[in-house]
Amino acid sequence: MSTAPSNTPSTTPPTSRTDTVTVLRDVRPWGGERSDLHVADGVITAVVPHDPAARAVGTPGSTDADTAPDAGVVEGNGLLALPGLVNAHAHVDKSWWGKPWVSYGGEPGTQGRIAHERAHRDELGIPGVDVTLAVLRESVRTGTTAVRSHVDVDLGVGLRGIEVVREAAATLGGAVHVEIVAFPQDGVLRRPGVLDLLDQAAAAGAEHIGGLDPASIDRDPVGQLDGLFAIAERHGVGIDVHLHDGGELGAFQIELMIDRTVRAGLQGKVNVAHGFAVGQLAGARQADLVAAMGEAGISMTTVAPIGAAPLPLHALRAGGVPVGLGTDGIRDLWSPYGTGDLLTLTTQLARLSGFRRDEDLVTAARIASADAARFVGREVHDLVVGAPADVVLVDAQNVPDAVVRAPRRALVVAAGRVVARDGEVLV
Ligand SMILES: Nc1ccnc(=O)[nH]1
Known part of the structure; x- marks a missing residue:
């Protein structure tokens, strides 16, 4: 063990x-x-x-x-x-935790990491029950009892990653509750067949379907989002989109998500992950976008990244946009960083947010636990x-x-x- x-x-x-x-x-x-x-x-x-x-x-x-x-x-x-603790944004299918050190390689940037991962994951047995078990056990050890994990779904692995994560979670017999986002890490429309896989994943019980930078990866933001929302409406699943695209390009895609969320009646079921754009927008532009997200019942997850403009946590929460904290990948082909310890990540979130007062530090702890109930399908987690x-x-x-x-x-x-x-x- x-x-x-x-x-x-x-x-x-x-x-x-x-x-x-x-x-x-x-x-x-x-x-x-x-x-x-x-x-x-x-x-x-x-x-x-x-x-x-x-x-x-x-x-x-x-x-x-x-x-x-x-x-x-x-x-x-x-x-x-x-x-x-609630890990609201993880990738438990792709860690090499427990294996000999894997040196960082390949090109930086989203497309660079995608290509590197596709070239090397097989050598590491990713996705595999043993690697997922290793990272889930380490999460449990450090107090995480519920996880929302993105799990890669693509033309190479199909839905195998989801089966692997389900099997690993079942092996732990309820020590950690795992919800799955069927995640099209390699793109959606640019890979014909992936929308179909997401539809199958939703039909087979994945709680959410994911998306990835509809503009910069698929170069068709309306197309990707329309495809995702159609599946979510058909199966009643949630949507959780990785949005690295920054500035106005990112904000524009959030606006597309707001429109579609309201039109489809999916309030409370749509999440923007990372959403660096929200932290980058200035003054009134940021406030208006946050207000619109709150009205549409859209949530956000952050991985407390060092070097990105921090999300306006107080404004988001006050505006009715729940915020969850997640580890992102833990020691994987994207990055050697991450330990899975959500409490040390809570320290990082608090520091990056400039939190010093007691009530702010308590807010950070609530983001990492009680206030994250909704991210793992719970009414109450307290x-x-x-x-x-x-x-x-x-x-x-x-x-x-x-x-x-x-x-x-x-x-x-x-x-x-x-x-x-x-x-x-x-x-
Ligand atoms: N930060 C990220 C980790 C894994 N996949 C992504 O698309 N992004």
Whole structure:
């Protein structure tokens, strides 16, 4: 198993190593009062004040008569509790995590990376269940319990990547919830047959279909977007478009998406990933575009890229545009960077956004967890009754301290099971 962020290949230990949680005792949700979280069937059923006088269950003199030792009571030791982290933009099909080092090669730029990946992915067994398992395990180890992953769909691999990711996620038995975006990484209209593959992916249960720079890759923004929206309307799936195109070219494509979202009644189901253009626009132009996105129920995801104009997070959220945080690719043929640790990425997002005040640092933590519920198909993803029992414990004074320091994850609970402890993944 991968017990450290190293490059040792992982094997599958028996899932019996994971404990089912009935009570997560003595934790501080969002840094608040010491509480006990009660859990049944993977869902939080009660959040009650912790009584420090009550002895730990199973010890002599325990006041909790109807709970036997080892019956799922897990000690939180007063640690800070956050909801499981949500990776709203990943590419878990294309990582070489766990393999010997792969040196960066090929040409820069979107087309350069696409070509390099297509030339070398087979050598690395990409897409493959083992590589996806390795990167998902590392995500779980660092507290990510839900992921929206783009998965390449193209004329070379067809839908095989989606099957691989589904199989890997199933192997982990619910330790991480994975939603799939069928992603036409190699282009849509410029590769006849890809629209058909996206249609098949949607029919087969992919939760979203993706797109890629409709203008600069397909050179036909209206054509690509019309094709994607027709599929989304037909199957009721979401749309999540990679938009690297900047400035007015990017803004124009967002406007095309706004029009189509409203016309198709797809409010709440359309996402712009990266959307560098939004960060680049000035003053009123930016404000008007953000307002229109908010009215159309369009969300955004960012990977907190260094060197790009940061997204106006406060303006987006105030304008009704939910923002999610994602890792992008993690150690892949696009880039050697990325560890999958969403909390260190939250530090990066906060720094890039100039966040220093407590309330801003808490906002960064919310973007990386509770406020990202919608990106992984959840109504609620928080430390509240009715939410999935996805919890991360860290030794931190409060949420701002956790965001700036990204301490080791002491305990990770997913769907009511202990899936990582003290930096060791148990699935
Ligand atoms: N940042 C990106 C990673 C992978 N594929 C893309 O199109 N973009």
